């Protein structure tokens with residue numbers, strides 16, 4: 332079964348391991364192929380410490396590597412009809428302090444399809460899930476959202492704090508993603524979504540990607556597996572419909588401290604087919620196909 336992964340920190344990994352020849356092919360493309368992950372996010376992940384120049388350096392590098400490889404870069408609605416490949420995303424905008432027009436133009440020129448205002452930190456745009464600030468969304472953040480929407484770059488709320496989430500929902504006019512978050516009713520992590528947040532995302536027509544990180548699946552180590560992640564998918568589908576459910580594994584096998592962070596059976600993209608098996612217990616074959624890749628392809632075919 333083909334799979335679309337809405338969140339993989341590959342852009343970050345490529346810059347960090349710039350000195351390793353063919354890192355993209357040997358570390359990433361080989362595993363994506365093995366797991367039949369035919370649509371994959373190249374997330375450019377910024378943890379709150381990067382300057383604008385450093386952010387740009389990562390994105391320039393990622394694009395250069397993709398263009399030099401034999402994998403397709405998906406940019407348009409046509410691409411999601413006729414090709415498989417990778418697409419650019421941004422996780423966090425800590426280096427953006429002003430000139431929102433220039434920044435959104437830069438993202439557009441780098442073919443970014445989905446972007447989040449912050450990682451876990453509070454920055455000049457919004458407060459993340461672990462941020463400390465007396466605001467949710469700032470005026471600058473609201474302006475960035477407006478510009479992103481004008482340019483068909485979709486907003487990702489996976490890392491925002493609850494107050495930023497509700498602020499964002501007041502100003503967002505286009506569909507909103509939570510690319511890698513589960514249901515807080517099943518696992519009480521701040522990075523997971525509350526019921527009313529799930530409902531609000533559903534109302535925008537957006538997608539929620541199921542995250543394979545152990546601490547977002549269950550508090551009980553015995554339940555941190557693909558089966559219990561499929562239960563999050565079922566829970567969200569029961570609230571807002573299976574057409575809003577997707578996958579955003581957030582694989583961390585290629586990080587030095589990644590050991591033990593991923594669910595049993597979902598250690599890397601190479602094992603992604605185990606998720607297909609887990610979903611089959613809770614969904615019809617047609618629905619499994621929707622969650623695994625069709626919802627993502629349909630979304631971009633319709634909205635890009």
Ligand SMILES: [Zn+2]
Pocket residue numbers: 422489490511581
């Ligand atoms: Zn993340």
